[in-house]
Amino acid sequence: MHRLIVLFPEGGPGAGLILLRLAVMACLLLQDPPVAGAYADAMDLATAVLAALLLIGLLTRTTAATCCVLALRVMHGADAGSVLPALALALSALALALLGPGAYSIDARLFGRRVLGRPR
Template identity: 40%
Template sequence: MQRLFSIFPSGTAGTALLLLRVLVAILVLVDGSAHWALITSFWIGAVFVLPAALLCAGLLTPYVASLGLLILAGVLVLSPNSDAFHLSCAILTCVVLALLGPGAYSFDARLFGRRVLTVSSRE
């Protein structure tokens, strides 16, 4: 899993990635559910809520951002009255998050972050 992330930046870059994760979660939740008439069942609602919650927590971020990309692409294709420019920008934001990773302020950083290895020398 660690090879999916180049680094887990902290500081202002980590804060920016946290804000980007929250932005993508909001886009998936609002754009996905607003372009379909009504959420007709619990399971359709879970399709929007679960990725948004995982993105806010920063758990399995590249996979969930890719899932958000697929959800928004599905809304773009299936919804006849969708704003194509807005949804395309949201899809591009999902791509950026999937490529950048979660940042230091996430569960991914805690679970898959860098480890300190201590190697003892043999004499």
């Protein structure tokens, strides 16, 4: 039986997933960090690492899920003006985590289709 689900779509859907990765990355970089003080530098570094992973498409599902959790954390302690952007980031990151990275990512090269055969 053939699978009906394409794990790493190419063409238009693959380009759409690149745009979704870039949108989540941009929203992530524009968010105010949920911590201040001594942990702000560590949070900035973690945000930069997450953004870089999204940009190249490495561990995309895990990175997007982490962005979603981070956005929910921002929503928890945010004022009324910051809730909507954090909600947009959380929903976009959740969609990316469910859809995957697409064919134009490092994940597709690392975990893409392989042909397995029996040794003769």
